[in-house]
Amino acid sequence: MKILWFIPTYGDSRYIGSDIGARNTDIGYLKQVAQAIDELGYYGALLPTGRTCEDSWVVAAALSQVTQKMKFLVAVRPGLSLPSMAARLASTLDRVSNGRVLINVVAGGDPTELAADGIFLNHDERYAVVDEFLEIWRKLMAGEEFSFKGEHLQVENAHTFLQSIQRPYPELYFGGSSPAGMDVAAKHADVYLTWGEPPAQVKEKITRMRKVAESEGRTVRFGIRLHVIVRETEEEAWQAANSLIKYVTDEGIQAALQVFKRFDSEGQKRMTELHQGSRDNLEISPNLWAGVGLLRGGAGTALVGDPETVAARLKEYADLGIEEFILSGYPHLEEAYRFAELVFPLLPINQKEKSVHTPYVSPFGEIKVAQPPLSKEVHPIK
Numbered sequence: 001m002k003i004l005w006f007i008p009t010y011g012d013s014r015y016i017g018s019d020i021g022a023r024n025t026d027i028g029y030l031k032q033v034a035q036a037i038d039e040l041g042y043y044g045a046l047l048p049t050g051r052t053c054e055d056s057w058v059v060a061a062a063l064s065q066v067t068q069k070m071k072f073l074v075a076v077r078p079g080l081s082l083p084s085m086a087a088r089l090a091s092t093l094d095r096v097s098n099g100r101v102l103i104n105v106v107a108g109g110d111p112t113e114l115a116a117d118g119i120f121l122n123h124d125e126r127y128a129v130v131d132e133f134l135e136i137w138r139k140l141m142a143g144e145e146f147s148f149k150g151e152h153l154q155v156e157n158a159h160t161f162l163q164s165i166q167r168p169y170p171e172l173y174f175g176g177s178s179p180a181g182m183d184v185a186a187k188h189a190d191v192y193l194t195w196g197e198p199p200a201q202v203k204e205k206i207t208r209m210r211k212v213a214e215s216e217g218r219t220v221r222f223g224i225r226l227h228v229i230v231r232e233t234e235e236e237a238w239q240a241a242n243s244l245i246k247y248v249t250d251e252g253i254q255a256a257l258q259v260f261k262r263f264d265s266e267g268q269k270r271m272t273e274l275h276q277g278s279r280d281n282l283e284i285s286p287n288l289w290a291g292v293g294l295l296r297g298g299a300g301t302a303l304v305g306d307p308e309t310v311a312a313r314l315k316e317y318a319d320l321g322i323e324e325f326i327l328s329g330y331p332h333l334e335e336a337y338r339f340a341e342l343v344f345p346l347l348p349i350n351q352k353e354k355s356v357h358t359p360y361v362s363p364f365g366e367i368k369v370a371q372p373p374l375s376k377e378v379h380p381i382k
Contacts, residue, residue: 001318001349002043002223004073005336006328007033007063009047009054014331017295018247023331027062033333034063037070040340041349044071046225046326048298049106051113057089064097073102073173073326078133079119079126084158086133087140091164099165105130105174105189107181109265110297123264127180128152134172134188141169173223177205178266186212189220191324195267196226196301197274198285199316206321223324224317227292227302228335230310230342241304244330245279245291253277256295263297271300287313299328311346318348 007030014021023029037045047056060072074093076086094101107126108114114121121129132150136158139146145159164170174189176182185192192209194202206222213220229244231237257277260268275282275290282291284301287309293300303310314325329335 001314001347002324003344003347003349004071004324004326005033005037005042005045005339006326006332007037007045007047007059008328008332009056009059010050010052012331012333015243015247016245016292016330017249017252020247021331027059029333030059030063031066033336034067034070036333036336038067040336041344042070042336042340043324044073044100044102046073046104047075049075049077049104051116057093060101061093061096064093064100067100069100071100071102072097073104075104075106076133076137077106077108078130079108079114079121080117083133083136083153084140084155084160087137087160088162090137090141090170091160091162094164094166094170095162101164101166101170103170103172104193105134105172107176109263109268110259111264112262123178124180125152127176127178127184131184131187134184138169138172138188143168175225175267177270181266182209182212185209185220186216186218191223192220193223193225193326195271195299196224196288196303197270198288199320200285201270202317202322203320221323222321223326224322225299225326226328227299228310228327228329228339228343229289229302229304230307230329230339232306232342234306234309237304237306241289241291241302245294248294253279253294256297260297268297271298274301302329307342307346311343314343314347 008025009030012023012025034045047060049056056074060074064072090101090103107130108119129152132153136148136153136155140158140160141164143160143163145157147156147158148154171190172188173191173193174185175193176185194205202224209220229237229241231240254277260272271293274284275293282289284290287303287305289302289304290300292302303313327339329339
């Protein structure tokens, strides 16, 4: 397994849907999160993208200078940027970070946000742009000099002079649940991502994606995006889950539903269908909880339980073919520690990704009794 965490560039909190418990996610805080991820032994971290987030490329560049091992999964946005500029960014960041870049391909799923950014293409047209974008981007990153003329994009005598450390290019991560998305992923992706749907749905999606990739003469690996709420006992974990949404109101849920309805993302539709805006029956599969998705777009499910249970559920996904797990929890700094300390020892991850724990000792150091007690009665040291 490869375990990644999340850099919360749009904000962090102890609760969803409330300013209570919220914290300022300035660069100082993001450094704390990144350095925890780095020291704890996570493989890397996803940086979100969108107009409500800090720019993932700028933040990753800053954080790469205060970390040593972790990788940064940053987004390219076909339609928002040209493939030549994206190739230069990827090459530069890969060199600056000493080969620690991963690329998340994002087509976008909210027509309102896309229109605000000047993109007025429909769902399938956007994926057609992604296809042409990646055709150009991959050749540029591989060091080719070429011309290309597509329906949406065109370059003449294109070439990238300063190349990335990772050859031919940093790995491409791609999520898309629609047929159009899967077709493009099959042609270009190294890792196909899904949000945290129940295992039966994930199995069906993996089966479909494998067939589409085979039709392109390719194979892909698989990853999943999930939240985690792990505590030492099952009861404590479910209490923490319920506490996370304690300030969520019915009005807030309805407002979020209206936003989700305007999305043309097949993945978002599948996430919303898991809870349908209702607080009832949020445990949609054993230990898989849809409460996060009542207000949060995108990844809306969490694995909830004690360490052994959460590890077992992750292994169930691994048995389906999932190799990479992009996880998060609220607040992200504390939960990065909690998950690593409680669950890492139970997972089959590379030993190099595990941190070495300093054993606990008394803050007073080693305490020795200077003389034997006067009686056999033992008196504790206070």
